[in-house]
Amino acid sequence: MAMDATTPAKRQADMMAALKEAAFAGLITLGLCIPIISWGTRQNIENQLVLDPRWDTVAWAVAIVFVGRFLMALRQQTRDPNKPAVRLLPHGTIGFFQRHSGLFSLFGLGFLLVFPIIAITLAGWGGALKWIDNFGVQILIYVMLGWGLNIVVGLAGLLDLGYVAFYAVGAYSYALLAKNFGLSFWILLPLSGILAAFWGMLLGFPVLRLRGDYLAIVTLAFGEIIRLVLVNWTDFSNGYAGISGIPRPTFFGIPFTAADNGFAAVFGLEFTPLYRTIFLYYVILCLALLTAFVSLRLRRLPVGRAWEALREDEIACRSLGINTTNTKLTAFSLGAMFGGFAGSFFAARQGFISPESFVFMESAIILAIVVLGGMGSLWGCAIAATAMIGGTELLRELDFLKQVFGNDFDPTKYRMLIFGLAMVVIMIWKPRGLISTREPTAFLKEKKAISADMVQEGHG
Amino acid sequence: MEVFVQQLINGLTLGSIYGLIAIGYTMVFGIIGMVNFAHGDVFMLSAFIALIFFMLISAWLGAGLIVLALFFVLILAMFFTSLWNWTIERVAYRPLRGSFRLAPLISAIGMSIFLMNFVQVVQGPRNKPIPPMLNKSILLIDSATYPVSISYKQIIIIVSTVVLLAAFWFIVQKTSLGRAQRACEQDRKMASLLGIDVDRTISITFVMGAALAAVAGVMYLVLYGVVSFHDGFVPGVKAFTAAVLGGIGSLPGAVLGGLLIGLIEVMWSAYFTIDYKDVAAFCILAVVLVFMPSGILGRPEVEKV
Numbered sequence A: 001m002a003m004d005a006t007t008p009a010k011r012q013a014d015m016m017a018a019l020k021e022a023a024f025a026g027l028i029t030l031g032l033c034i035p036i037i038s039w040g041t042r043q044n045i046e047n048q049l050v051l052d053p054r055w056d057t058v059a060w061a062v063a064i065v066f067v068g069r070f071l072m073a074l075r076q077q078t079r080d081p082n083k084p085a086v087r088l089l090p091h092g093t094i095g096f097f098q099r100h101s102g103l104f105s106l107f108g109l110g111f112l113l114v115f116p117i118i119a120i121t122l123a124g125w126g127g128a129l130k131w132i133d134n135f136g137v138q139i140l141i142y143v144m145l146g147w148g149l150n151i152v153v154g155l156a157g158l159l160d161l162g163y164v165a166f167y168a169v170g171a172y173s174y175a176l177l178a179k180n181f182g183l184s185f186w187i188l189l190p191l192s193g194i195l196a197a198f199w200g201m202l203l204g205f206p207v208l209r210l211r212g213d214y215l216a217i218v219t220l221a222f223g224e225i226i227r228l229v230l231v232n233w234t235d236f237s238n239g240y241a242g243i244s245g246i247p248r249p250t251f252f253g254i255p256f257t258a259a260d261n262g263f264a265a266v267f268g269l270e271f272t273p274l275y276r277t278i279f280l281y282y283v284i285l286c287l288a289l290l291t292a293f294v295s296l297r298l299r300r301l302p303v304g305r306a307w308e309a310l311r312e313d314e315i316a317c318r319s320l321g322i323n324t325t326n327t328k329l330t331a332f333s334l335g336a337m338f339g340g341f342a343g344s345f346f347a348a349r350q351g352f353i354s355p356e357s358f359v360f361m362e363s364a365i366i367l368a369i370v371v372l373g374g375m376g377s378l379w380g381c382a383i384a385a386t387a388m389i390g391g392t393e394l395l396r397e398l399d400f401l402k403q404v405f406g407n408d409f410d411p412t413k414y415r416m417l418i419f420g421l422a423m424v425v426i427m428i429w430k431p432r433g434l435i436s437t438r439e440p441t442a443f444l445k446e447k448k449a450i451s452a453d454m455v456q457e458g459h460g
Numbered sequence B: 001m002e003v004f005v006q007q008l009i010n011g012l013t014l015g016s017i018y019g020l021i022a023i024g025y026t027m028v029f030g031i032i033g034m035v036n037f038a039h040g041d042v043f044m045l046s047a048f049i050a051l052i053f054f055m056l057i058s059a060w061l062g063a064g065l066i067v068l069a070l071f072f073v074l075i076l077a078m079f080f081t082s083l084w085n086w087t088i089e090r091v092a093y094r095p096l097r098g099s100f101r102l103a104p105l106i107s108a109i110g111m112s113i114f115l116m117n118f119v120q121v122v123q124g125p126r127n128k129p130i131p132p133m134l135n136k137s138i139l140l141i142d143s144a145t146y147p148v149s150i151s152y153k154q155i156i157i158i159v160s161t162v163v164l165l166a167a168f169w170f171i172v173q174k175t176s177l178g179r180a181q182r183a184c185e186q187d188r189k190m191a192s193l194l195g196i197d198v199d200r201t202i203s204i205t206f207v208m209g210a211a212l213a214a215v216a217g218v219m220y221l222v223l224y225g226v227v228s229f230h231d232g233f234v235p236g237v238k239a240f241t242a243a244v245l246g247g248i249g250s251l252p253g254a255v256l257g258g259l260l261i262g263l264i265e266v267m268w269s270a271y272f273t274i275d276y277k278d279v280a281a282f283c284i285l286a287v288v289l290v291f292m293p294s295g296i297l298g299r300p301e302v303e304k305v
Helices: A002-006 A015-033 A055-078 A093-099 A101-155 A164-181 A185-204 A212-232 A274-300 A302-312 A314-319 A324-350 A360-373 A378-395 A400-405 A411-429 B002-032 B039-061 B063-096 B102-123 B152-174 B176-186 B188-193 B198-224 B233-246 B251-271 B277-291
Strands: A039-043 A049-053 B137-141 B148-151
Touching (some): A015 B063, A039 B039, A039 B102, A049 B039, A101 A274, A101 A302, A101 A324, A101 A360, A101 A378, A164 A185, A164 A212, A164 A324, A164 A360, A185 A324, A212 B277, A274 A302, A274 A324, A302 A314, A314 A324, A360 A378, A360 A411, A360 B102, A378 A411, A411 B063, A411 B102, B002 B039, B002 B148, B002 B152, B002 B176, B002 B251, B039 B102, B039 B198, B039 B233, B063 B102, B063 B152, B063 B198, B137 B152, B148 B152, B152 B176, B152 B198, B152 B251, B176 B188, B233 B251, B233 B277, B251 B277
Antiparallel strands (some): B137 B148
């Protein structure tokens, strides 16, 4: 009848086609597994390389891919093409969060302020150290680095793959100046920020003419040059051995030690190393909030508007008389400055730094946080940093997996593997990042959220 | 003089390896305008594939037929590495075509991290040495102070690089496949209107790049006799430098750039200090990109509004 033509009948699953696709995927997986998975290499007692066949692992991999692809193909066939793909959040959730973003910011801030107290009440004095240090401080460092890089990548649209260089400049400035000249943390914190900003300007100057991918590669080269100099110039930086015994920050002159003039004794408390961790937690919280505050305020200043304009269209910017040189340099040096702050905090927290902490992978992680969070979005950065760093830290906690896979199973081995895979998957799933809508800074009558698809990053 | 000739030979050997990897960068950049960040790690993966096949085949053929074994290893490594790169393109880059510009780059960085750690997980973090082979060498200049020689390894590396480059040059210049590639490079939309399967052409570009990276991987294994999971990053960046130096998008440029980078690195190590050889390579990259962004043989980029 006429109705039949218009009502979409539920589409029949084509088993054969799905099976064919699954078999193809399985075959490809088998090819990929040969020989890299099917034979493992290891050294025997005479230090010669021998091969261990591992066909059972290959069989598992092929089976998993076969079944997964089969189910996916079936799902794709039976799905109503008019319905949108997978939705994790109900429609309008993001909009709801954005309308009430002030409220949620306050809530998030409140949670961060009381986080150490929550950790202590839930995990006790002994267990809280791990939670505050590994999760709180660690995540906040990356949130701060993400927000700092966000100024360069998210606002100004300059893709920087060597951000970790400024982190290193900050860390080494603090370590060397504090160790050799005995200056205090509170003097060196701004000083290392200034030094990093200076380096940002120095490295930013030659790359002004470059755009897009080329800029990314040159910044990568600069990052690597700084690391290699730190490795090789042993008189200056002590090379791979690194700098140890870096003075720890004090509570306005009161050290966190068990001595009589230590923090615990002065305030009449029982000594525990937790006080220092809690203090560091609040320091990095303040630094991160400062970064967020400055970048929020800068967006409303002429220079911030110029950054965003530069990100959208450099040629238009130039023809409107914006000084692109200054605009780019301010973005570079401000981003670098916050990297420097984070670096000097990192050195003070660790007490030991070596070039190993400033490898390219760190830059990639920070960039991943900015891009996956949705460029230009502070909330997105914070969520991505929590998910990425907190998630990989959580892998350490998965001891129960040892009971499933045997005692040799070490989940931390898979940390970076999952990290890399997550980057690819999120890019394919949401190329604009998790929070992909923007709030305009300049608007007529009413502020409307704009989809990030409307804006083009990375051209300038 | 003897030192110079010896370093020239060493530099050309190393430069051939860089040139082979650089072609993969330059072809992919030419056709989809993307820096394939994972290419260095594909090279590292190919070296591992070659390592395992070498052990299997040399155990089967015996130590006498090492050149024949290497030939089989080369063919197998080229095939399986191509399969890997084909899959990577299919899974990680193709869905992002037409997305915003940074998306494929980020995806490629993710893929690079994944590959590096994948090899670490499945093959272990230690260096993997193979027994030394082809140790004989030919004495070129018999000098009392500094005898100059070229080893069999170096001859094999240089000769096979030249042969394979000639083959690929022929494919790109003379076959219909190469014509399709060059057409996609110039204007992808127009090429698809004229009936060229763009997706297929791009896939084949990735396969060709991987095959050449696999050749480089086998040569690297023959030359150094050891490979580990983080060996992909630095040669990858150096090969990219070579591609940029020669002019990105140009095949002869990539080879020329590779040879230059190899020579500079070796000469730098011989005459200055070995510590800063990587710094030298990175400095060249920065200087070339800043002052000569179109490279030696590249076409200058025209900015269209």
